[in-house]
Amino acid sequence: MNDPDASIRLAAFERLRLLAPLHGNALPWSAIQQGFSCGQEHILFASAAQGIFKPRQMQGVLSVKTVVPKPGGRVWYHDQLESDSKLRTATDTLDYAFKGSNPDDTQNRLLRGAMEQQLPLIYFYGVSPGSYEPIFPAYVVEWDHRSLSVKLAPKPLAETATLWTPPNPDERRYALRQVKQRLHQSAFRERVVAAYGGRCALTGLPEVRLVDAAHIIPDGDVERGQPDIRNGICMSKLHHAAYDADLIGIDPDHRIHISERLLEQHDGPMLELGLKALKGQVIRMPREDLMKPDPDRLAVRFERFRKAA
Known part of the structure; x- marks a missing residue:
């Protein structure tokens, strides 16, 4: 050297x-x-x-x-x-x-x-x-x-x-x-x-250090799991974990579903307001169509949520 x-x-x-x-x-x-x-x-x-x-x-x-x-x-x-x-x-x-x-x-x-x-x-x-x-x-x-x-x-x-x-x-x-x-x-x-303006699509939480990019289809799926912006949704770390565990589902119409397992629980404001209250709401989406979640991927992932439930 x-x-x-x-x-x-x-x-x-x-x-x-x-x-x-x-x-x-x-x-x-x-x-x-x-x-x-x-x-x-x-x-x-x-x-x-x-x-x-x-x-x-x-x-x-x-x-x-x-x-x-x-x-x-x-x-x-x-x-x-x-x-x-x-x-x-x-x-x-x-x-x-x-x-x-x-x-x-x-x-x-x-x-x-x-x-x-x-x-x-x-x-x-x-x-x-x-x-x-x-x-x-x-x-x-x-x-x-x-x-x-x-x-x-x-x-x-x-x-x-x-x-x-x-x-x-x-x-x-x-x-x-x-x-x-x-x-x-x-x-x-x-x-x-960036596509979601640094905000959680489910709650609007605006702190970029508390949000993640959640995969709709996991990256292990060779066919649909590519790191494409349309395969992602910006979520808080809590909601990302719940989504990955199939405790939260998002259908192809962008509506939020909550698993019966969570709905049956009653334990504090985080569960009641931060999770259960989201049932039936529609996620916030990017303005650009090319950045919005892919409906086909959402359909595949939502079917996984339904089977888990």
Whole structure:
């Protein structure tokens, strides 16, 4: 390892290890732009204007990022994101495009240097407008002037001594499987919660830290369980748990049903007002038709609720 920026990289990784769990791993840009400290220096993680970023305190690149745009001021949804399809077919690396069409651009040469020096980087992968999943360490393992892109390989977090060693093929495949699962879930949550304005569809609870993206069809179902926005409903954590346990059902007309097991119980205001009182109400839905729950999925899931009852 011959990296004059080693101490800064380690400080950046350590800060992200602490920061990411505080935000459910999908970091808002406001958290990323706060940067981190290394000794007496305050250093930025990334730049709003540049996808390939080298802080002024470093000789080599620290991070790359992809952005999910917000077209027309509308919330982003699954089918609009081209990188989703690329992610699904990736097996051991992620593609990342050069800046522009000139391979000799300064920033593109930084990526070539990262490959030659085997530098561990941070990949801020956009999962929704203004929200990023940090993938680190990631390594440039191929630099192609013809396709104007590089291939980035993630690596399982390892001891410091091995951070300047790119992953072998088995490590790449293992790490990417983990990354893909995390990215799908982060993107799914961020987009579903955004589509519902950060409010629980059943109660209107407006605290984003207390709501989840509930799958209508569980993600284990290969045919219907994809992390598509139409396979999700924003619910409070309590109602999400009740929905997963088939104690709450939602029919294809978006009407809420409560299991007899809950209706027969009488124990306090949370049960009476927070659950039982929802019976027969219609959930709040996104304005955009392309973001509303898929009625076919709702029908399949509601049949499961009926059988459980």
